[in-house]
Amino acid sequence: MTGTDPVLIFIDRAERGGEPPLFRQVSADEPQISVFDLGITRGDGIFESIGVFARWPLQLAPHIERLNRSARMLDLPELDDQAVETAITMAVEALPPLPEILVKIVVTRGLESASGLTTWVIASDNGDYSxxxxxxxxxxxxxxxxxxxxxxxxxxxxxxxxxxxxxxxxxxxxxxxxxxxxxxxxxxxxxxxxxxxxxxxxxxxxxxxxxxxxxxxxxxxxxxxxxxxxxxxxxxxxxxxxxxxxxxxxxxxxxxxxxxxxxxxxxxxxxxxxxxxxxxxxxxxxxxxxxxx
Ligand SMILES: Cc1ncc(COP(=O)(O)O)c(C=O)c1O
The missing domain is CATH 3.20.10.10 (D-amino Acid Aminotransferase, subunit A, domain 2)
Structure with missing residues (x-):
């Protein structure tokens, strides 16, 4: 990978109202997703992209709100707002200070054969759109x-x-x-x-x-x-x-x-x-x- 390596954080148990979430920072360079994940086999899931400028995520609350709106539209469980926010902060803080960062949160319906969402946050260099x-x-x-x-x-x-x-x-x-x-x-x-x-x-x-x-x-x-x-x-x-x-x-x-x-x-x-x-x-x-x- 060239330039700044992205930071990848999985959130286990990201659903609202369940067991406490677990955050796992893993390598973005290595395979992390099952080939049986419905996000991959069906494109069945939701996402948000959030701009982070001078380390400040813009419109964070509206993004999390819209993520849960998408979840409701797809009959997915809603996400724990605080868990999502924590993972975003962790990912941004783990990157070197870049002028523009893009954070993506991706939520899939999970594995074909099991229940539970697959949820991750990835933060990377937003590049230069000047x-x-x-x-x-x-x-x-x-x-x-x-x-x-x-x-x-x-x-x-x-x-x-x-x-x-x-x-x-x-x-x-x-x-x-x-x-x-x-x-x-x-x-x-x-x-x-x-x-x-x-x-x-x-x-x-x-x-x-x-x-x-x-x-x-x-x-x-x-x-x-x-x-x-x-x-x-x-x-x-x-x-x-x-x-x-x-x-x-x-x-x-x-x-x-x-x-x-x-x-x-x-x-x-x-x-x-x-x-x-x-x-x-x-x-x-x-x-x-x-x-x-
Ligand atoms: C289809 C579509 N419309 C509009 C937008 C703009 O939304 P936002 O300003 O929240 O990034 C996006 C963002 O990715 C999009 O995918």
């Missing part, structure tokens, strides 16, 4: 194939849960690369703008920041919510709305926001150039790094 945050990304829109009412009509499709089944979310990025782009905006089959494969969309129209309503089967973004909580001090209003693909072409600026890359502007959507609002991008980044409102 180029993306400055220059921005070219995005394409892609049909997700579900209607905007999918969460209501077909909750078993788990739209809006952060599941381990992210093969589609990776496939769309390869499709974007084939079309000369680096990012994707999912669109519902009835033409509502949704989200990216690993980020939320924020649109600026004049003095208003707009993001798609989460009831249309998308993940409630912790970064988007943090950005909105700081908007007023920049004289910006915020709005949750049902946006159409055509609305993107009229935007004054667009961003994809997420816990690792934080705030990344889009400079093109399909064939349409989009203005990059560099000044506001820097303000939004600074807000996030400064912490909660």
């Amino acid at each position: 180029r993306e945050r400055t220059v921005g990304l070219r995005a394409i829109t892609l049909d997700r194939g579900y209607r905007s009412d999918v969460a209501e009509t077909s909750p078993w499709l788990l739209q809006g849960a952060k599941t381990l089944s992210y093969a589609v979310n990776k496939a769309v990025l390869r499709e974007a690369a084939r079309r000369g782009a680096e990012e994707v905006i999912f669109i519902s089959s009835d033409d509502y703008v949704l989200e990216g494969p690993a980020s939320s969309l924020i649109v600026r129209e004049g003095n208003t920041l707009i993001t798609p309503v989460t009831s249309i089967g998308i993940l409630p973004g912790t970064t988007q919510q943090a950005v909105f909580s700081h908007a007023a001090k920049h004289g910006l209003d915020t709005e949750y709305a049902r946006l159409r693909t055509a609305d993107l072409a009229r935007a004054d600026a667009l961003w994809m926001v997420s816990s690792g890359r934080l705030v990344v502007p889009l400079n093109r959507v399909n064939e349409t150039p989009v203005p990059v609002d560099a000044a506001l991008t820097q303000k939004l980044l600074a807000d996030l790094l400064a912490g909660e409102e």
Whole structure:
């Protein structure tokens, strides 16, 4: 392994309300997961990715809350908040002081033949996203194939849960690369703008920041919510709305926001150039790094 070695911590008995949890720090370089784990054989599990800046995990409580929301959506037992927080702190403290760390917590349904979750936390170098945050990304829109009412009509499709089944979310990025782009905006089959494969969309129209309503089967973004909580001090209003693909072409600026890359502007959507609002991008980044409102 090159660079800084990731730190891996397993949490045995991570379920809420059970026996006390057990934390085991093990090598991230050696095999640790059974080939019979349902996370591997079925992608059956959930995860969260948390950005850690200057050793401070951003939006930690909302991430743990969303992890348990995903658990409920998948009929998994809820996790002990304190156990998760302890493992995250242990993992971050075991890494050398890096400017940006990404912590992932992964929870699978466990072994095919036994009960009990498989849970681990891995902390690693987040890398350098300064180029993306400055220059921005070219995005394409892609049909997700579900209607905007999918969460209501077909909750078993788990739209809006952060599941381990992210093969589609990776496939769309390869499709974007084939079309000369680096990012994707999912669109519902009835033409509502949704989200990216690993980020939320924020649109600026004049003095208003707009993001798609989460009831249309998308993940409630912790970064988007943090950005909105700081908007007023920049004289910006915020709005949750049902946006159409055509609305993107009229935007004054667009961003994809997420816990690792934080705030990344889009400079093109399909064939349409989009203005990059560099000044506001820097303000939004600074807000996030400064912490909660
Ligand atoms: C599908 C999807 N939407 C949105 C987000 C953004 O969420 P957050 O800002 O909490 O990282 C993610 C994060 O990975 C995601 O996977």
